[in-house]
Amino acid sequence: MQAVAALNRDRIIAKAIELADRDGLDAVTLRRIAGELGVHVTSLYNHVPTRDAVTTGIVDALVTGADLPVEEIGWEAWVRAFVAAVGEIAVEHPGAFVALQRRPVEGAQATRSFEVALAAFERAGLDAVGAYGAVKATTYVALSIAVERALSSRGDGAETAVTHLPAESFPHVHALGSGLDPETTWAFSVDTLVAGLRAQITGSSD
Numbered sequence: 001m002q003a004v005a006a007l008n009r010d011r012i013i014a015k016a017i018e019l020a021d022r023d024g025l026d027a028v029t030l031r032r033i034a035g036e037l038g039v040h041v042t043s044l045y046n047h048v049p050t051r052d053a054v055t056t057g058i059v060d061a062l063v064t065g066a067d068l069p070v071e072e073i074g075w076e077a078w079v080r081a082f083v084a085a086v087g088e089i090a091v092e093h094p095g096a097f098v099a100l101q102r103r104p105v106e107g108a109q110a111t112r113s114f115e116v117a118l119a120a121f122e123r124a125g126l127d128a129v130g131a132y133g134a135v136k137a138t139t140y141v142a143l144s145i146a147v148e149r150a151l152s153s154r155g156d157g158a159e160t161a162v163t164h165l166p167a168e169s170f171p172h173v174h175a176l177g178s179g180l181d182p183e184t185t186w187a188f189s190v191d192t193l194v195a196g197l198r199a200q201i202t203g204s205s206d
Helices: 009-023 030-037 051-065 075-092 096-101 108-124 128-153 171-175 182-204
Strands: none
Touching (some): 009 030, 009 051, 009 096, 030 051, 051 096, 075 096, 075 108, 096 128, 108 128, 128 182
């Protein structure tokens, strides 16, 4: 007889991530998880008492498994590595990634990455408030790009439909065409972020 794996938080969260990637985060309920695991829903309560606890667990698991920069690093290298790491989460878990937009990112792994980022920005010349602002700005850009990466990985386009709009009224929009490379746009966004942060750092030392 095949042994049944013990029910624990890690197993529950892993199943929740699998469900989210397959059917979307809104499909992840305690009852669905229990059904997938072949247990009664009440068996989950000691490990994840609420759906919010499941969502928090998904965020923790995704961040812990991500390749976030956690060692001493320069500020620009941190920015680029952080954006890339968040993008990888979105590509690998396009359904579960939505959890990062609904629950705060907490835990030691994420905090270590933010700690080295704050230190890097302060070494570069920003004060604590400026360093925090730089980290937040990077997080906004990382999440925005990751949303588009998640959509792209599922074959969903994020482009606004404009073909029904008259070309004479929107010539520049129509001139863009439909062959734009999203990687180029994402790289432009990161380069613009880096340039803006560099200007802030330079200004702080004047």
